[in-house]
Amino acid sequence: MTDALVETRGLTFAYPQPTGVLFRRPVPRAVLKKIELAVPRGGALGLVGESGSGKTTLGRLLVRLLRPSCGDIVFDGVEIARMSEAELRPLRARVQMIFQDPQSSLNPRLRLGVTLTRPLQAFGRLKGERDRRDRAAALLDLVGLPTGFVDRYPHQLSGGQRQRAGIARALALAPDFIVADEIVSGLDVSTQAHILLLLKELRARLGLTLVFISHDLSVIRVLCDEVAILRHGEIVERGRVADIFDRPQHAYTRELLAAIPLPDVEPGWLDGERTVITKCHQGTAA
Ligand SMILES: Nc1ncnc2c1ncn2[C@@H]1O[C@H](COP(=O)(O)OP(=O)(O)OP(=O)(O)O)[C@@H](O)[C@H]1O
Numbered sequence: 001m002t003d004a005l006v007e008t009r010g011l012t013f014a015y016p017q018p019t020g021v022l023f024r025r026p027v028p029r030a031v032l033k034k035i036e037l038a039v040p041r042g043g044a045l046g047l048v049g050e051s052g053s054g055k056t057t058l059g060r061l062l063v064r065l066l067r068p069s070c071g072d073i074v075f076d077g078v079e080i081a082r083m084s085e086a087e088l089r090p091l092r093a094r095v096q097m098i099f100q101d102p103q104s105s106l107n108p109r110l111r112l113g114v115t116l117t118r119p120l121q122a123f124g125r126l127k128g129e130r131d132r133r134d135r136a137a138a139l140l141d142l143v144g145l146p147t148g149f150v151d152r153y154p155h156q157l158s159g160g161q162r163q164r165a166g167i168a169r170a171l172a173l174a175p176d177f178i179v180a181d182e183i184v185s186g187l188d189v190s191t192q193a194h195i196l197l198l199l200k201e202l203r204a205r206l207g208l209t210l211v212f213i214s215h216d217l218s219v220i221r222v223l224c225d226e227v228a229i230l231r232h233g234e235i236v237e238r239g240r241v242a243d244i245f246d247r248p249q250h251a252y253t254r255e256l257l258a259a260i261p262l263p264d265v266e267p268g269w270l271d272g273e274r275t276v277i278t279k280c281h282q283g284t285a286a
């Protein structure tokens with residue numbers, strides 16, 4: 001047995017088809033086919049592939065926002081693929097998904113202090129208003145945002161700050177496992193670097209296990225130990241990031257590598273950003 005926190009075996013999924021004209025219901029088409037993955041405890045796996053290859057669908061399956069058509073998902077030694085919502089409840093505190101658009105997790109009508117602590121409230125882990133403010137301030141601090149942001153609304157933040165707030169909300173329940181779906185896409189390169197460095201630090205500090213979805217292999221390279229290349233719902237290649245970069249086996253992987261927008265990025269490029277991040281902690285976060 002591997003020491004995987006999350007593992008899939010023969011994971012297959014088709015979206016349910018809408019009911020068509022009588023007798024003409026289309027046959028569901030599998031968008032993921034027999035996916036075999038293992039994410040080691042504390043490890044970071046990158047998922048890469050072209051648009052429509054099934055990355056988001058796979059991410060949603062791993063945190064059981066979707067139910068697989070067949071195959072297994074084992075989380076911390078327990079088979080969760082067919083669990084009911086009631087059975088999944090304890091797991092809901094341990095796994096989180098962060099999306100590209102933090103608007104989906106940040107309610108525009110609520111101050112951050114309320115939004116960030118909503119998950120704690122849902123799990124009965126808040127001890128009143130004072131505790132709410134303290135916990136929200138601690139979460140903001142964790143992601144390098146000023147604690148005074150508890151009273152701000154999402155529209156009063158920059159794109160990078162909103163993404164930090166989205167990460168803070170995902171961390172509220174101190175999860176073990178996070179799926180981050182294209183969370184730096186759409187941000188400028190410098191802000192991307194800040195967010196990636198933040199995730200790298202949080203991963204080390206909190207012992208997080210990470211699945212990081214991106215169409216950009218250069219982003220995967222700075223954050224992940226391993227990478228799986230997805231194409232038309234199948235994994236065409238997977239392995240250590242360094243090996244895939246040095247010796248891509250599949251023609252499709254070579255195509256992806258050729259398409260990297262920042263081809264000469266050094267593996268340690270983020271480490272040079274440390275001084276900027278320190279400034280972020282002092283309240284000038286990107
Ligand atoms: N809710 C849905 N209902 C039906 N089909 C869907 C649904 N969501 C996605 N699909 C289909 O499933 C396939 C995989 O989609 P998915 O969103 O997982 O791809 P992706 O790799 O995340 O793409 P992108 O890089 O554009 O985000 C696509 O063919 C898509 O059209």
Ligand SMILES: [Mg+2]
Nearest residue numbers: 055056057181
């Ligand atoms: Mg997607």
